[in-house]
Amino acid sequence: MLNLKREFRQIYGPAVRLAVISVVLCGLVFPLVITGIAQVFLPSQANGSLVQLHGRNVGSSLIAQNFSLPIFFHPRNDSASGVDPDITVQDARSQIPRISSATSISSDMLKQIVNQNEEGTFWIFGNPYVNVLRINLALIQTNSSAYRAFQ
Amino acid sequence: MDWKEYFLAALIVNIFQMALAFVIFAFQGVLPLNPQGFPGLSWDLAFMQVISFGTNTNLQHYNGEGNCVQLPNCAALTPGVPGLSYLSQMMAVQFLQFTSAATGICAAVAMIRGFVAHSKDLGNFYVDFTRSLTRILFPLCFVASLVFVGLGVPQTLTGYQVFFTVESAATRATQTILVGPVASLVSIMQLGTNGGGYYGANSAYPFQNPNPASDIFQIFLMLLIPTTLCFVFGQLIGKKRETRPILWGAYALFALDLLIAFTPNFPVVGPGMEVRFGGFFSVFWTVVTTAVTTGSVNASLSGLNPFVILSAFNGMLIQATPGGKGVGVMYMVMFIILTVFIVGLMSGRTPEYLGLKITARDVKLVMIAFLVHPVIVLVPTVLAYSTGATSAIGVGPNSIGFTKIFYEFTSAAANNGSDFLGASANTPFFNISTAIVMFLGRFAPIGLLLSLGGSMINRKRLTTEAGVRTDSPLFALILVGSILVLALLTFFPFLALGPILEFFQGRMNGF
Numbered sequence: 001m002l003n004l005k006r007e008f009r010q011i012y013g014p015a016v017r018l019a020v021i022s023v024v025l026c027g028l029v030f031p032l033v034i035t036g037i038a039q040v041f042l043p044s045q046a047n048g049s050l051v052q053l054h055g056r057n058v059g060s061s062l063i064a065q066n067f068s069l070p071i072f073f074h075p076r077n078d079s080a081s082g083v084d085p086d087i088t089v090q091d092a093r094s095q096i097p098r099i100s101s102a103t104s105i106s107s108d109m110l111k112q113i114v115n116q117n118e119e120g121t122f123w124i125f126g127n128p129y130v131n132v133l134r135i136n137l138a139l140i141q142t143n144s145s146a147y148r149a150f151q
Numbered sequence: 152m153d154w155k156e157y158f159l160a161a162l163i164v165n166i167f168q169m170a171l172a173f174v175i176f177a178f179q180g181v182l183p184l185n186p187q188g189f190p191g192l193s194w195d196l197a198f199m200q201v202i203s204f205g206t207n208t209n210l211q212h213y214n215g216e217g218n219c220v221q222l223p224n225c226a227a228l229t230p231g232v233p234g235l236s237y238l239s240q241m242m243a244v245q246f247l248q249f250t251s252a253a254t255g256i257c258a259a260v261a262m263i264r265g266f267v268a269h270s271k272d273l274g275n276f277y278v279d280f281t282r283s284l285t286r287i288l289f290p291l292c293f294v295a296s297l298v299f300v301g302l303g304v305p306q307t308l309t310g311y312q313v314f315f316t317v318e319s320a321a322t323r324a325t326q327t328i329l330v331g332p333v334a335s336l337v338s339i340m341q342l343g344t345n346g347g348g349y350y351g352a353n354s355a356y357p358f359q360n361p362n363p364a365s366d367i368f369q370i371f372l373m374l375l376i377p378t379t380l381c382f383v384f385g386q387l388i389g390k391k392r393e394t395r396p397i398l399w400g401a402y403a404l405f406a407l408d409l410l411i412a413f414t415p416n417f418p419v420v421g422p423g424m425e426v427r428f429g430g431f432f433s434v435f436w437t438v439v440t441t442a443v444t445t446g447s448v449n450a451s452l453s454g455l456n457p458f459v460i461l462s463a464f465n466g467m468l469i470q471a472t473p474g475g476k477g478v479g480v481m482y483m484v485m486f487i488i489l490t491v492f493i494v495g496l497m498s499g500r501t502p503e504y505l506g507l508k509i510t511a512r513d514v515k516l517v518m519i520a521f522l523v524h525p526v527i528v529l530v531p532t533v534l535a536y537s538t539g540a541t542s543a544i545g546v547g548p549n550s551i552g553f554t555k556i557f558y559e560f561t562s563a564a565a566n567n568g569s570d571f572l573g574a575s576a577n578t579p580f581f582n583i584s585t586a587i588v589m590f591l592g593r594f595a596p597i598g599l600l601l602s603l604g605g606s607m608i609n610r611k612r613l614t615t616e617a618g619v620r621t622d623s624p625l626f627a628l629i630l631v632g633s634i635l636v637l638a639l640l641t642f643f644p645f646l647a648l649g650p651i652l653e654f655f656q657g658r659m660n661g662f
Binding site: 008011012014015016018019020022023025026027028030031033034035037038039042045046047048049050053056057058059060062063065066067068069072076078079080081082083084085086087088119127129133136137140149150 | 156159164168170171172241242243245246250277280281284292297301302303304305307308312314315316317318321324326328329330332335336350352355356357358419420423424425427429448449450451454
């Protein structure tokens with residue numbers, strides 16, 4: 001018992017010092033250095049991959065935005081994160097008739113826009129997908145008359 | 152240091168570190184770097200969370216970002232759901248993720264030193280700890296963090312960004328973008344097999360895992376150190392061939408996990424999965440994260456086939472496939488000694504490993520280390536049902552509910568950290584019970600196995616190779632067989648009541 005007490009006293013001092021040094025290094029210095037480098041060299045990604053329309057921030061390309069009007073592509077709302085920014089290409093194609101009748105843009109034109117915005121996953125694993133915010137911004141920019149209210 | 156000094160130093164340093172993090176969690180409301188104005192965590196939640204991060208478990212009964220997780224257009228945060236300030240994410244979460252990872256590496260290296268011929272002691276904990284941080288974790292995390300920022304993971308200290316949305320001309324809607332110091336956390340949470348995410352949805356949340364490239368990079372980081380430590384074992388003891396049973400055994404079991412997970416069907420994107428990863432990477436991730444007891448997720452566990460969950464249980468019940476960094480190797484050595492003993496009994500040879508005679512005390516130590524796990528998983532699972540703690544959070548007495556509770560304690564005991572319950576388990580019962588389970592699941596086996604390593608020092612080495620050769624494929628096969636028999640027989644009745652029953656019920660209902 002006496003032995004254990006002496007051991008504890010020997011360990012106590014270095015243990016406190018190590019705990020304090022490690023909290024400063026791991027918890028403050030490391031994340032602040034990374035933040036500094038990221039803000040200088042990769043500011044767009046470091047601040048959330050924000051997307052602009054006519055110079056104004058309208059969202060992030062990585063986070064789903066809620067679209068409810070029939071003239072836009074809609075995100076899914078059952079995914080794990082709740083903010084899945086992508087839909088499958090099949091999902092996007094299934095929304096074409098609705099958008100076409102609401103905006104009078106031809107189906108062929110919309111199909112072409114979907115194809116242009118297609119992104120792939122790794123070869124056989126998974127299906128190609130479409131980023132909802134980016135494709136909706138593409139709609140606004142290529143069809144200024146149908147989306148006049150949102151210019 | 153002998154094993155007692157080494158273990159005591161590790162334990163006391165860890166306890167001081169957890170105490171510092173507790174202060175940050177409990178007082179984050181009045182500390183700086185809290186642009187969202189989150190109040191301090193309740194004492195039972197703060198207690199549970201520091202043990203969770205300090206033991207490399209990373210079970211989380213809160214949402215890091217507050218309550219915005221399920222709401223694409225969250226404009227304001229409603230009070231009540233615990234969230235973390237930037238300071239807490241850095242000085243409590245990331246801090247303990249670094250230190251618990253370093254402690255795991257130290258424990259493994261110290262135990263291995265006991266098996267090295269002519270070693271005098273297990274080494275010095277303070278030296279090992281400092282070197283693990285400065286020579287392994289900091290350099291690797293530095294590179295990994297910047298790769299993650301490049302792939303789209305945020306790293307900023309400014310508050311959440313609020314914008315008028317694209318449709319706002321018609322709807323006046325706004326959207327809140329939940330940024331923060333994410334990349335520096337993701338690097339250590341994966342590399343250190345911690346698994347506690349910045350966001351409640353963990354690596355399903357796009358800011359934590361933006362694309363297939365970041366997904367594969369995170370899987371790589373998870374496997375890196377546990378796999379490397381298999382080679383460190385052979386390197387340190389000076390017999391590289393002895394890496395074989397550890398590595399082959401671990402990866403044979405890992406392959407078996409994959410086989411179970413992909414047996415029912417080739418997964419396609421379903422509810423609870425993220426489109427950018429698809430079905431394959433959602434399932435593959437779940438197998439990896441439990442095989443190395445990281446515990447991060449990139450899909451909702453509820454959306455996965457019960458067989459995938461069964462495979463996840465397999466990884467967490469064995470803990471050596473290849474297991475968490477540090478402790479995975481320790482568990483594999485534990486299984487090797489058990490197997491050597493069993494084979495010795497069957498063939499009538501003296502049980503020996505690396506030329507060391509295995510004594511009755513060694514076998515007792517490894518048996519106790521093995522039995523800790525079932526006791527701290529099964530007892531609280533039964534307690535949770537018998538005390539009514541499960542019905543208090545709306546979990547029913549059926550196969551789906553049982554799977555969730557059994558998973559919670561398995562994950563806590565294996566220091567894994569993935570879970571079904573999440574913030575819904577923020578009740579005093581679950582906070583305190585999981586804290587006890589995590590603490591015992593971490594430090595009891597480490598103490599026992601350090602004691603085993605310590606007792607090997609100065610032990611006479613047999614020069615004749617009278618024992619069973621442990622570097623042959625045959626031994627790896629016997630090892631895998633005995634691990635499966637030991638682990639699965641212990642837990643089979645519980646698995647049968649949970650995911651296996653759920654699978655067959657699903658079949659009957661035409662699922």
